[in-house]
Amino acid sequence: MKKCRLLFIPLLLLVLIGSFSAMAAEKITAYVSTDEELGRQLMAAFTKSTGIQVDWVRLSTGEAQARIAAERNNPQASIWVGGVGLDHIAAKKDGLTAPYFSPKAAKIARQYKDKDGYWCGIYNNPLCFVYNTQKLAEKKLRAPNSWASLLKPAYKGQIQMANPQTSGTAYNVITTLIALHQGDEAKAFAYLKKLNQNVSQYTRSGAAPGKNAALGETAIALGYCDDQLRLIASGYPIKIGFPKEGTGFEVASISMIKNGPQFETAKKLYDWLLGEEAGKIMAQNFLLVFAKVPLRQGAIPLTKIKVVDQDDEWGGKNKDRLVEKWLNEVYQK
Structure with a gap:
């Protein structure tokens, strides 16, 4: 009986260590270039929905691109959320981002996503x-x-x-x-x-x-x-x-950061941002989202504007x- 107990304790410790390791893995760092309050709403809702913690830093689009470039040899974040699509395209050109074909991107119109999977639009503005x-x-x-x-x-x-x-x-x-x-x-x-x-x-x-x-x-x-x-x-x-x-x-976009430290977990945030829950949050902020959700009253579609x-x-x-x-x-x- 004593031997069984002695064997059981190390096994229990291994299980606990494995559990804690799994919990620790469910955490990502993101650079967010949406409006700060919108970013707060989105990250909080994602964590509530999935249990994954997001440590995020709000940066303007140009600042985010510059930060990712400065960290290219030692990336600190795994996903870049929001910001003008022009900069996501520039980041692709500079080799700062990595391709990811999200299953949720299949319904996004071709002109609003990269054919090589480097970025995907989430809304027009x-x-x-x-x-x-x-x-x-x-x-x-x-x-x-x-x-x-x-x-x-x-x-x-x-x-x-x-x-x-x-x-x-x-x-x-x-x-x-x-x-x-x-x-x-x-x-x-x-x-x-x-x-x-x-x-x-x-x-x-x-x-x-x-x-x-x-x-x-x-x-x-x-x-x-x-x-x-x-x-x-x-x-x-x-x-x-x-x-x-x-x-x-703008075609506000999301990109995966090349060699990001939590790449696989960040894919879950990428997928979630293209879904209905995130779409509803963005739509309530007067954004012209690509997800199939109702727009907020007062939002002005591009079809009503000369572009x-x-x-x-x-x-x-x-x-x-x-x-x-x-x-x-x-x-x-």
């Missing part, structure tokens, strides 16, 4: 103008209704947008303007140089200009529609508008060059 109605009234300014109108001398110092070095939103502005000028980069950058004269601040993140407009710190801002709709729903004195020439949009014929593959592959061009010809002038 159009660029818009946002303006503080009180600030415009105070300065006796009309709301902008076109890209051309943003160049008016009356708007000098009244506009904010993000910096394309750190913000995928701002880089999407550059690619949108190139598309509007039928691929003529010289004309697009001539416009950006003129716009620069009216910009008071280039912020780190794409959401910051809209928040600053809501607080009355700027009259006009450029950003994605969902951020502004949430601010409007919270009661801030702002309105949105879309440029009559046409606007661009440009943008080439995201080209934009992703030319990001480094175009951002460098913007720094040299616009920002530092």
Whole structure:
């Protein structure tokens, strides 16, 4: 009997150690480039649904790409969630991400996912103008209704947008303007140089200009529609508008990080983000999700907006060059 007990104790310890090891494996690190509150909602819901803990860091799209590049020889995260698809395409080009064909991606339209499995879209989101109605009234300014109108001398110092070095939103502005000028980069950058004269601040993140407009710190801002709709729903004195020439949009995406330390477990988060539960959370945040869930009242589908014929593959592959061009010809002038 004593011998049996002695044999049983080591076996019990092995079982417990194995159980603890399994529990420890069910944990992942993620870089999240959605709105911070949305990221919090998504990660909390995933953990509640699966029991898998997510240690996540909120980074703007450009910051996430730069962090993944800096850590490429020793990755600290396994999945990149959200952020402008242009940067996910650039990350693929730079060898920072790895392919994963999620079974949940089968129903996503072909134009919203990578044919090689390196990224998959989770929602659409159009660029818009946002303006503080009180600030415009105070300065006796009309709301902008076109890209051309943003160049008016009356708007000098009244506009904010993000910096394309750190913000995928701002880089999407550059690619949108190139598309509007039928691929003529010289004309697009001539416009950006003129716009620069009216910009008071280039912020780190794409959401910051809209928040600053809501607080009355700027009259006009450029950003994605969902951020502004949430601010409007919270009661801030702002309105949105879309440029009559046409606007661009993001295909917010997810990617697996190459050689990520919890690669297999991160696939579970990837799959979950493409499903109905995550889709409902994103839809409640005014996002145009690809999952088959109802959109929130007030969300504005792309079919209701004039959008440009943008080439995201080209934009992703030319990001480094175009951002460098913007720094040299616009920002530092």
